[in-house]
Ligand SMILES: O=C(O)C1=C[C@@H](OP(=O)(O)O)[C@@H](O)[C@H](O)C1
């Protein structure tokens with residue numbers, strides 16, 4: 001990969017301060033939860049304004065493989081639940097939300113469901129969720145790998161009950177059990193044991209979306225979540241813009257000292273990307289939300305930050321890119337688990353920022369970034385959409401950055417290059 005020139009995208013340099021309105025498509029995390037809950041619901045519903053990207057197509061394909069009908073509707077996708085059944089095959093691609101969220105549904109199907117994904121997907125942590133499903137009464141044949149590929153031998157129902165699980169390597173293990181748990185005979189009680197669970201806002205998103213659909217969830221005790229058995233009510237919804245995918249566009253305003261407005265920023269949200277307001281504010285940006293959206297105005301110089309990103313770890317690549325352009329050192333902490341994301345993001349960020357002449361050191365649980373003048377080079381992305389976003393941000397101000405496999409952005413933003421170019425041409429990127 002990356003050895004051929006055709007794989008390299010010359011990242012556009014910003015000739016002036018960016019000044020643009022941007023519309024980002026729907027949230028990956030909300031779209032895939034809404035689809036899955038619609039497939040488990042007591043009637044048909046519409047997922048409006050969904051994200052249409054690789055991760056959400058994979059979720060659609062997975063649910064269809066289990067017997068759900070999903071069709072185009074004027075507002076988005078109409079989901080008609082059917083009896084869950086195998087045999088079937090699920091391609092997880094590199095989507096954490098598919099490989100973690102769908103097996104707890106597959107145990108409810110009648111028949112065998114085979115799961116596999118991209119080569120890197122086979123290395124992403126799966127053990128805790130597979131063990132938990134077995135403890136709750138499911139049968140999974142993984143050849144002793146505790147990882148993809150595996151077969152869920154669906155029995156048509158699932159006992160459920162109480163389970164202990166170490167979710168320190170991904171919050172998605174907890175979300176996965178909660179999302180399907182209402183359909184288990186005894187519901188589900190998940191008790192986390194181990195180092196702190198990362199990305200807690202994503203678990204809060206899961207709990208909120210379950211409650212919106214009438215599912216009773218008790219999250220009052222520390223490290224414990226209880227879902228009562230019962231129906232998941234069908235609900236027509238509209239997906240919010242993906243605030244994590246807004247990160248590179250806002251960063252463009254920040255690093256060029258320009259202005260970027262992300263249209264339709266929700267007033268209240270469970271998305272961790274909302275924390276960008278605070279984080280980019282600490283880095284010197286002026287940020288304001290009004291009825292139109294969020295407007296960021298970039299500073300003359302970028303401040304260094306010392307941040308624990310445990311709760312918002314998917315924002316790390318773009319924050320690291322901005323930190324490399326600051327006037328002071330930064331320390332990003334609490335993110336050991338992102339070594340298990342699309343790639344080992346700590347290793348990838350250190351290696352690519354240093355390839356551009358940066359001075360970045362990996363720590364056990366984060367990165368130390370000491371800004372240095374950067375120079376153009378080929379920026380590797382390791383099949384990671386957010387590495388590509390980081391490279392594009394750097395390329396705005398560092399001449400000669402070429403990004404390997406920019407198409408990897410299709411995981412969550414198929415038209416990333418179109419949106420990026422429109423932003424630089426001062427048009428609203430729709
Ligand atoms: O539940 C979700 O939709 C997600 C949870 C988080 O996973 P981790 O807890 O593995 O970081 C996040 O990083 C990922 O992008 C999406």
Ligand SMILES: C=C(OP(=O)(O)O)C(=O)O
Pocket residue numbers: 094095096097314341342386
């Ligand atoms: C970690 C991420 O994705 P996934 O849902 O595949 O875990 C991400 O999008 O940053």
